[in-house]
Amino acid sequence: MRNPEFDNNELEQLLIRCADKDPAALETLYQRVSGQLLAVVLHILRRRDLAEDTLQEVFIRIWQQAGQYDQLRGRPLAWMISIARYRAIDLLRGQRRTVSLVEDDLPEEFVASEDPSESIEESSRTQRALKDCLRILTVPQQRSLALAYQAGLSHEAVAASMQQPLGTVKSWIRRGLQSLRRCLES
Amino acid sequence: MNYARGETIEMLAAEYVVGTLRGPARRRFERLCAVSAAAAAARGRWEDRLAALALQLNPVEPRDQVWRNIRAALAADTRASAPARPRRMTRWLPLAVAAALLGIAVWLGPRLLTRPEPTVAVTVLGADPAHAQWRVERSADAHRLRVVTIAALAANPDKTYELWALPRDGQPPVSLGLLPRQGEIARGLTERQTAALLAAGKLAVSIEPQGGSPTGAPTGPVVMVGVI
Numbered sequence: 330m331r332n333p334e335f336d337n338n339e340l341e342q343l344l345i346r347c348a349d350k351d352p353a354a355l356e357t358l359y360q361r362v363s364g365q366l367l368a369v370v371l372h373i374l375r376r377r378d379l380a381e382d383t384l385q386e387v388f389i390r391i392w393q394q395a396g397q398y399d400q401l402r403g404r405p406l407a408w409m410i411s412i413a414r415y416r417a418i419d420l421l422r423g424q425r426r427t428v429s430l431v432e433d434d435l436p437e438e439f440v441a442s443e444d445p446s447e448s449i450e451e452s453s454r455t456q457r458a459l460k461d462c463l464r465i466l467t468v469p470q471q472r473s474l475a476l477a478y479q480a481g482l483s484h485e486a487v488a489a490s491m492q493q494p495l496g497t498v499k500s501w502i503r504r505g506l507q508s509l510r511r512c513l514e515s
Numbered sequence: 516m517n518y519a520r521g522e523t524i525e526m527l528a529a530e531y532v533v534g535t536l537r538g539p540a541r542r543r544f545e546r547l548c549a550v551s552a553a554a555a556a557a558r559g560r561w562e563d564r565l566a567a568l569a570l571q572l573n574p575v576e577p578r579d580q581v582w583r584n585i586r587a588a589l590a591a592d593t594r595a596s597a598p599a600r601p602r603r604m605t606r607w608l609p610l611a612v613a614a615a616l617l618g619i620a621v622w623l624g625p626r627l628l629t630r631p632e633p634t635v636a637v638t639v640l641g642a643d644p645a646h647a648q649w650r651v652e653r654s655a656d657a658h659r660l661r662v663v664t665i666a667a668l669a670a671n672p673d674k675t676y677e678l679w680a681l682p683r684d685g686q687p688p689v690s691l692g693l694l695p696r697q698g699e700i701a702r703g704l705t706e707r708q709t710a711a712l713l714a715a716g717k718l719a720v721s722i723e724p725q726g727g728s729p730t731g732a733p734t735g736p737v738v739m740v741g742v743i
Binding site: 335348352363364385388397408410418477479481484487499510 | 525526529530532533534535537538559562563564565566567568569570571572573574575576577578580581582584585586588589659692695699700701702703705
């Protein structure tokens with residue numbers, strides 16, 4: 330499946346209708362974003378059944394919390410992605426990964442992924458800006474950040490999978506984030 | 516807030532969003548966001564910045580069963596919140612029904628919070644009463660806001676109307692979100708918005724760029740004020 334283009338204006342209208350308890354709006358929202366949200370939770374949870382259960386829960390939360398979506402932020406997709414990621418990360422807490430992290434099991438590095446399709450949408454603009462800014466990070470910074478964000482790994486798990494000392498990995502992630510922020514704000 | 520504290524919050528927010536802030540520290544940061552607008556805003560900025568990383572994953576289509584389960588859960592939710600039908604009375608029935616309804620209300624309490632609730636009129640916004648534009652209402656506990664458009668607005672795609680609570684004590688306005696161009700909207704309020712609404716003497720409407728004020732304070736002309 331290719332990345333669809335997301336129309337944040339449409340997503341926002343759908344969320345407003347969800348807040349008013351219009352089930353048709355949730356169905357359309359599901360058609361638009363369920364594939365992307367499943368990818369997000371699957372990369373973290375690594376188990377299809379668990380990921381789909383979580384996706385189900387995430388959409389019920391979106392339905393119940395749509396009224397709390399802050400239109401001022403204007404990034405409905407980022408809001409939904411966050412609900413999905415935080416739920417998946419919380420599910421990981423306290424439970425050790427049963428899946429061993431072999432190299433080819435790791436998610437693709439974001440630097441190596443395909444160009445996002447051209448789109449006038451804000452999400453794509455932000456995506457391009459982020460991509461440009463990622464280039465200024467060192468390769469270890471990029472890789473540790475990808476493992477943490479996309480796969481939901483803890484500092485310790487990132488250190489183990491990169492076979493590096495914990496302190497080194499922590500500082501890669503922290504410095505990577507600081508560089509990203511400086512770059513994105515400039 | 517001093518610079519060092521601002522930086523600490525910024526990095527805590529970043530690690531929270533990345534997911535590397537874990538355990539009690541993660542919960543502490545969540546509690547901080549509930550009371551600190553600065554922390555919540557920092558978290559929001561990082562969510563926006565890093566969401567692009569999530570979009571670089573290729574979508575995975577869920578099995579059909581997932582939507583069927585969601586639809587079933589929604590149907591249960593809707594049924595549960597439907598008004599009770601009138602029932603034939605017997606001597607014991609009213610008490611039993613009351614007890615059952617109480618039980619259901621306690622059990623369903625958190626779900627029912629997401630429904631539009633009986634509202635308290637807050638104010639009417641408009642140039643004058645004859646040209647009223649919006650009616651603003653809130654739930655009894657001021658955790659939800661409902662805005663009804665009285666006169667639909669001409670579409671100007673570049674501009675939006677943003678609602679502000681103006682505190683009586685001269686503190687800066689607090690945004691209550693964007694106003695609808697037509698129809699009505701109901702939305703939940705954050706603790707900060709609820710507090711601002713309850714403390715406000717007036718509500719104001721400003722014209723803002725698409726997506727709302729970029730600064731968190733009104734940036735465009737204030738076009739309407741309503742006294743609460």
